[in-house]
Amino acid sequence: MGSNARGLAGWQEARTTQSDQWWTYAVGCARGLRAGAPPPTMTVHGLVMGRGEQPIVQGDVQYSRFWAADGTYNRTSTFALGHPAFVLSTLAVGAMVNGSRKRAARRDATMAWRETQQSSFLVTNRGILCHTTAKGWLRFDFAMVSEFHPDLPNWSVSLGFQEAAPLRLSGPAAPALALWCGHGILGNQWSADPRLAPLLA
Structure with a gap:
């Protein structure tokens, strides 16, 4: 096996491991939420949270926006x-x-997913923050979301907004993002969304 093939195999194995870890995390949190446990919280340094805002989870994701x-x-x-x-x-x-x-x-001029890049993200009880190359940290509040499209089979979550271009986040962390976006947008009704049912299976 050549070095490139070994490198590709290593990358795929790391991605599979990440996917498994994120899936296990999301399933555990989903079951805890359904049982009445509050979302986990974490400490974040550097980013200033709003009053009553609680950081839940952070990681990396592929970020893109839909515009022309x-x-x-x-x-x-x-x-x-x-x-x-x-x-x-x-x-x-x-x-x-x-x-x-x-x-x-x-x-x-054609509508398409653009600005695609790897991004750090932070989910809080109020929304998602994503770090972009051009604009730094951007905030997407759950209160501003007009459409919520979790796509667990394809490891992505898309959010629509009335005043801004749609946002798509994809990659191994998608199950966790789907869960916390669902909880933040739908409240306790998140568990009734059939698109999130695999997290409770």
Whole structure:
């Protein structure tokens, strides 16, 4: 087995181990919640919590948002003087650049999952905080959620908002995120959501 194959196998094994650990954690917490136990809490240093806000769990996840750009782009204006061959080649290059920008703008105008990146997350009793490369820590309060889509078979959770682009979090921590988002958004009714039933099986 080559070193690349060994590396890939090691990565897959680590991911499987992480998935198993997160699944076991989520199932244990789900059973505890259904039995009436309060969510576990933890201590967090650095991030300032709101009054009465309790950190529950933190980890890493793949973060993405669903949006489209407005489709505009900057056109290159080309002006050339000189030999006809030089002028024609300059105009051709300008047309190629503008065509490329137009195609990219058209692609960006399509709704798609964007900003995909590995992100640290923290779940509290009030919402989720995610750390992004461009904007640092972003807060997504459960009170602002208008749609909740846990997808345990595909290890992801998507949240819709009235005033912001939808958020998708995916990866080994998805079962825990599905549980705590369900609890934070639906309250005690989370256990009646059939999409979360595998956590109680």
